[in-house]
């Protein structure tokens with residue numbers, strides 16, 4: 598019997614705060630591939646997998662949380678939702694609000710939003726306001742709107758988002774048969790590292806389901822959580838918020854993470870760490886993924902891979918382990934980064950005449 602993936606709420610209903618009567622808003626998110634990263638495995642001597650979250654309906658992991666947040670918005674009787682966004686949250690909120698029949702307002706910071714993400718929010722009919730400030734300012738305003746006006750906040754400060762995003766960890770364990778030794782991911786607002794840790798913890802112990810009684814543990818262990826921030830936006834490394842975060846990795850250009858305590862708990866309880874990588878290291882990892890592994894991600898998504906490569910160079914990656922890296926969003930969101938060479942110049946296609954001999958010669962082919 599053919600089976601179509603039903604989205605994370607239906608697939609993991611007994612581990613989420615929903616009941617049979619919940620009206621589920623879904624676009625079929627989750628069920629993303631866990632791809633064996635051959636070259637990263639060869640490099641490190643561990644078995645490395647990529648959790649390719651760009652394969653979600655709007656091209657980033659944000660959809661896992663948004664299905665829950667929008668389902669909660671509908672349950673609350675909301676008519677409109679609001680979010681602050683570096684881009685992917687707005688793309689996801691706009692799509693899921695459309696599916697739910699709700700109005701969607703999006704606050705994006707000035708400058709530096711990728712064209713792919715903006716076009717998604719517009720295409721799905723969101724009201725988009727560019728605020729004269731950074732992401733952290735946008736989130737402040739969105740929170741205040743949610744408190745004092747009739748709009749439902751769908752940022753990851755909404756616990757429904759974390760609930761949905763924890764399903765990423767469930768899928769990893771379900772695919773591997775147990776938790777990995779190490780889970781690596783980019784850290785921006787820190788909702789995702791908080792959510793993965795919650796998922797891994799819940800899967801490693803008996804779980805009190807709201808609808809299905811006590812569920813047995815699925816995994817025998819939890820991984821170390823390794824988070825990586827961009828060096829110009831690394832509040833966890835600094836130990837305090839950063840007022841002017843700056844990085845080309847716009848998805849993680851956040852100075853005052855909303856899920857601060859969750860990230861610290863994930864780091865410390867798991868025996869992991871949160872470190873930083875430079876923009877050059879991020880772009881090198883972005884190129885590595887597309888050129889060596891066949892996986893195209895947006896720059897921010899490559900921060901985890903950049904971190905693994907950096908730690909390997911420092912002799913700090915153990916061999917013989919299972920390592921999963923979440924690559925968070927699709928390369929088509931921000932495609933111009935692929936069109937730049939290492940020295941920063943634009944890649945141009947080679948122009949040739951309309952003639953097979955010329956094309957063969959340009960390709961270095963000899964007639965057989």
Ligand SMILES: *Cc1c(COP(=O)(O)O)cnc(C)c1O
Nearest residue numbers: 685785786787788789848925926
């Ligand atoms: C949102 C986002 C991040 C950062 O995730 P947080 O939960 O904010 O830490 C990283 N990469 C991409 C592509 C994102 O959209």
